[in-house]
Amino acid sequence: MKEKLHAFRVKNQDKKWFPVFSGFHTFLFTPKETTHNGTHIKGADDLKRTMNTVVMSLVPCLIFGMFNTGYQHYLALGEIEAVSNGFFSAGFWTMDNFLLGLWKVLPLVIVSYGVGLAIEFLFCVIKKHEIEEGYLVTGMLVPLIVPVDLPLWMLAVAVAFGVVIGKEVFGGTGMNILNPALTIRAFLFFAYPTWMSGDKVWVHGAVDTAGTADAISGETVLGSLAQGAEHSYSLLDMFYGFIPGSVGETSALLILLGGLFLVFTKIASWRIMVSAVLGSLAMGLIFNGIVSAGWLPEYSKFYTLMSFPYWQHLLVGGLAFGIVFMATDPVTGSQTNKGKWYYGFFIGFLSVMIRVFNPGYPEGVFLAILLMNVFAPTIDHYVVRGNIKKRLKRLKTATIYPRTSDEVDSLKTETA
Amino acid sequence: MALLSKKDANLIKDPLTDNNPITIQVLGICSALAITAELKASVVMAISVLFVMGVGNVVISLIRNIIPSKIRIIVQLVVVATLVIVVDQVLKAFAYDLSKTLSVFIGLIITNCIIMGRFEAFALGNGPRRAFLDGIGNALGYGVILVIVGFFRELLGSGTLFGIKVLGDPIAKTGLYSIGYENNGFMIIPPAALIVVGIIIWVQRSRNRALIEEA
Numbered sequence: 001m002k003e004k005l006h007a008f009r010v011k012n013q014d015k016k017w018f019p020v021f022s023g024f025h026t027f028l029f030t031p032k033e034t035t036h037n038g039t040h041i042k043g044a045d046d047l048k049r050t051m052n053t054v055v056m057s058l059v060p061c062l063i064f065g066m067f068n069t070g071y072q073h074y075l076a077l078g079e080i081e082a083v084s085n086g087f088f089s090a091g092f093w094t095m096d097n098f099l100l101g102l103w104k105v106l107p108l109v110i111v112s113y114g115v116g117l118a119i120e121f122l123f124c125v126i127k128k129h130e131i132e133e134g135y136l137v138t139g140m141l142v143p144l145i146v147p148v149d150l151p152l153w154m155l156a157v158a159v160a161f162g163v164v165i166g167k168e169v170f171g172g173t174g175m176n177i178l179n180p181a182l183t184i185r186a187f188l189f190f191a192y193p194t195w196m197s198g199d200k201v202w203v204h205g206a207v208d209t210a211g212t213a214d215a216i217s218g219e220t221v222l223g224s225l226a227q228g229a230e231h232s233y234s235l236l237d238m239f240y241g242f243i244p245g246s247v248g249e250t251s252a253l254l255i256l257l258g259g260l261f262l263v264f265t266k267i268a269s270w271r272i273m274v275s276a277v278l279g280s281l282a283m284g285l286i287f288n289g290i291v292s293a294g295w296l297p298e299y300s301k302f303y304t305l306m307s308f309p310y311w312q313h314l315l316v317g318g319l320a321f322g323i324v325f326m327a328t329d330p331v332t333g334s335q336t337n338k339g340k341w342y343y344g345f346f347i348g349f350l351s352v353m354i355r356v357f358n359p360g361y362p363e364g365v366f367l368a369i370l371l372m373n374v375f376a377p378t379i380d381h382y383v384v385r386g387n388i389k390k391r392l393k394r395l396k397t398a399t400i401y402p403r404t405s406d407e408v409d410s411l412k413t414e415t416a
Numbered sequence: 417m418a419l420l421s422k423k424d425a426n427l428i429k430d431p432l433t434d435n436n437p438i439t440i441q442v443l444g445i446c447s448a449l450a451i452t453a454e455l456k457a458s459v460v461m462a463i464s465v466l467f468v469m470g471v472g473n474v475v476i477s478l479i480r481n482i483i484p485s486k487i488r489i490i491v492q493l494v495v496v497a498t499l500v501i502v503v504d505q506v507l508k509a510f511a512y513d514l515s516k517t518l519s520v521f522i523g524l525i526i527t528n529c530i531i532m533g534r535f536e537a538f539a540l541g542n543g544p545r546r547a548f549l550d551g552i553g554n555a556l557g558y559g560v561i562l563v564i565v566g567f568f569r570e571l572l573g574s575g576t577l578f579g580i581k582v583l584g585d586p587i588a589k590t591g592l593y594s595i596g597y598e599n600n601g602f603m604i605i606p607p608a609a610l611i612v613v614g615i616i617i618w619v620q621r622s623r624n625r626a627l628i629e630e631a
Contacts, residue, residue, distance in 0.1 A: 154598070169618065190601060193601055
């Protein structure tokens with residue numbers, strides 16, 4: 001069958017729908033074409049393999065998100081008790097929790113992939129390109145960074161906007177300036193703010209019951225802090241992820257595992273992750289320092305967020321998720337090793353700053369990453385220029401010993 | 417068009433299509449971003465600019481031979497400022513609420529690059545009749561884009577057109593809102609205008625590929 005499919009592929013190479021067929025064909029089978037001449041780098045990983053690795057590292061977060069959706073819902077209804085004996089508490093990993101989560105999260109995944117891939121295919125057919133695999137990861141990221149009760153049509157509109165304006169207008173996969181998943185989230189955030197923030201959207205059922213006697217609410221940790229209130233979650237809850245939030249962003253533990261997996265498979269840059277963590281810690285420390293130095297009166301509206309222990313910023317909200325899966329996007333991030341340090345550092349630094357200073361945006365991570373996406377080429381430009389300058393300087397002081405006398409002239413012209 | 421020769425007709429037609437001041441020359445963007453959240457404001461702005469450009473181009477064209485070229489920019493500014501003040505006063509007298517909405521942007525017509533551009537590029541070198549047509553054409557080209565952008569932004573952002581609720585009532589949940597539709601808050605903020613203008617440019621250039629610049 002493989003042979004037949006391949007023959008079919010070659011025969012229909014100039015048909016209109018060829019890119020669609022070819023996309024599925026290469027997704028399922030190894031292409032038969034090999035290059036014939038010249039030296040090539042042989043790598044076991046291609047774009048599809050890379051993308052699939054990232055998707056694999058996201059699956060634990062997705063599964064956990066499903067359980068957590070059910071858990072938060074039943075917990076808010078008062079039907080189950082809060083779990084307290086570790087990550088593998090039996091009260092959390094129940095079939096009820098999972099089924100409710102599956103029922104709510106799976107449609108998000110399907111809409112995200114359905115709409116996104118349809119647009120991607122359409123553009124490939126129009127432009128007569130091969131189908132690019134860039135959407136595989138975006139399609140998985142999107143359901144993980146939205147509130148669970150988001151209406152599906154809103155998601156569809158946002159995905160269409162994000163893929164067309166965020167990616168296709170720049171030339172498709174690999175050419176985009178902004179991370180498409182975050183473009184989608186930013187669009188949702190500004191277009192439908194009532195569905196993306198507040199205390200009604202993070203737990204399934206809160207919107208429907210609002211205003212009734214059974215009203216439930218689930219404020220995120222950051223949301224409570226932004227209003228100057230205390231939150232009631234223990235550190236371990238925050239680390240394991242038993243807290244309300246966007247579908248897949250709550251479990252710092254699983255994100256950490258996913259991040260380690262990506263670092264060891266060399267898919268994502270550890271430099272960006274480390275520097276982003278450092279950046280957020282630095283900003284958190286500055287804020288904690290201001291509070292402990294007594295420069296900020298207690299009635300200030302920033303007091304609760306600024307006195308939030310600096311390292312706990314990594315446990316709540318989408319910071320960890322953003323650092324591991326979004327900031328490390330190889331297309332929109334910095335390309336140079338030195339640039340990655342600056343790029344990551346500012347992402348962490350700005351995320352915490354936006355969180356604290358703008359109560360309207362309790363989640364600053366996506367804004368910080370989008371901003372640094374825009375600056376990434378500038379950072380790279382200065383890193384490259386700096387390197388050129390350094391080497392020119394080295395050249396000036398270097399003494400060149402020509403092996404034979406007639407090489408002197410040619411060397412002179414080269415270095416002039 | 418027996419009224420106008422083909423050459424003259426093109427003075428009006430070109431800015432509407434292949435030489436549009438906003439989508440091709442990318443001039444006058446600030447006002448296109450700032451005041452297009454409502455269709456009504458877009459229309460009033462378009463009419464104001466139409467008046468200022470039509471009359472201004474004729475005035476400059478009439479006095480083009482006696483303006484010392486060293487101070488021509490100042491003369492142009494005086495002419496356009498006078499006209500803008502007239503527009504501003506008329507709006508304040510007859511449509512006070514609207515002039516509040518447009519606030520400073522009527523005054524800023526003075527600095528609209530399209531107007532200065534046409535004065536410099538056309539009115540200084542052509543007779544009053546052709547200058548008038550050119551002014552009208554460019555103002556129409558500007559106005560058309562403003563109205564298109566205003567139409568989409570108001571319809572998608574507020575669900576209204578000229579303030580009339582065309583998609584139903586968002587609070588009483590009638591019409592489209594009864595099936596869960598919601599207004600798109602993104603369309604209200606100025607960046608949305610940039611994206612809508614961008615999409616218009618995209619559509620225009622993919623229909624007429626000759627407009628695409630060499631990279």
